[in-house]
Amino acid sequence: MKDKIVIVDDKSAIAKIVSIYLSKDYDFIYFDNPLKAIAWLNLGNLPNLIISDLRMPKMDGVEFIKYLKENDLFKKIPVIILSAENNSSMKVKLMEIGCDDYIVKPFNPLELKVRIQRILS
Numbered sequence: 737m738k739d740k741i742v743i744v745d746d747k748s749a750i751a752k753i754v755s756i757y758l759s760k761d762y763d764f765i766y767f768d769n770p771l772k773a774i775a776w777l778n779l780g781n782l783p784n785l786i787i788s789d790l791r792m793p794k795m796d797g798v799e800f801i802k803y804l805k806e807n808d809l810f811k812k813i814p815v816i817i818l819s820a821e822n823n824s825s826m827k828v829k830l831m832e833i834g835c836d837d838y839i840v841k842p843f844n845p846l847e848l849k850v851r852i853q854r855i856l857s
Contacts, residue, residue, distance in 0.1 A: 738763045739784035739856055744773045744800065746792045750818065750841075754787065757845035762852070769793060770800035777810055784856055787848075790819035790826070798830065805834035814855045818843060 741758075743751040743766045751766040758764075765783065767773040771794050773786070786804070790797035797817055804810040814836040822840045830838060837851050 740765065741852070742767065742773055742776075742783040742786045743788075744768075744770050744786065744792070744797075745789040745818070747789070750789070753845065754848065758849055758852070761849070770795040770797075770803075773800070774803065782809075783813060785852060786813055786815045787818050788815060790817055790821050790830075798833070801830065801833050801835055816848075816851065816855070818848070 738761065740763045743754055743764055745751060745766075746768050748766065748768065751764065755764045755766075765776070767776065769792055770788070788797050788800055795803075797819065801815055801817075804813060804815060811834070815834065816837045816839060817830055817835050818839050818841060820841040827838045836855055839848060839851065
């Protein structure tokens with residue numbers, strides 16, 4: 737059975753790129769905002785990993801990670817941020833609140849695959 741990965745990004749093209757390159761190894765569920773992902777999680781769904789954008793409408797990636805890491809049901813789910821924002825202080829802040837990795841867009845799908853494998857192993 738493949739590991740299940742949730743992708744949260746307001747741009748569906750990112751989810752398409754990731755799934756094209758990695759769907760042989762993983763099953764993907766896509767949400768265009770964190771609130772939809774949270775609703776899905778609260779139905780009892782637990783993915784093996786979450787890949788999230790940082791800048792999104794309704795709720796940003798920082799708020800989303802805080803929500804996940806403060807919730808006993810979701811705090812152990814690894815999170816990778818995939819963002820165009822290449823800001824060292826933001827990366828540090830995200831790691832402090834529980835982000836497992838940070839990849840800057842544009843990204844190499846093979847690098848993402850290796851980082852996912854490392855986190856899930």
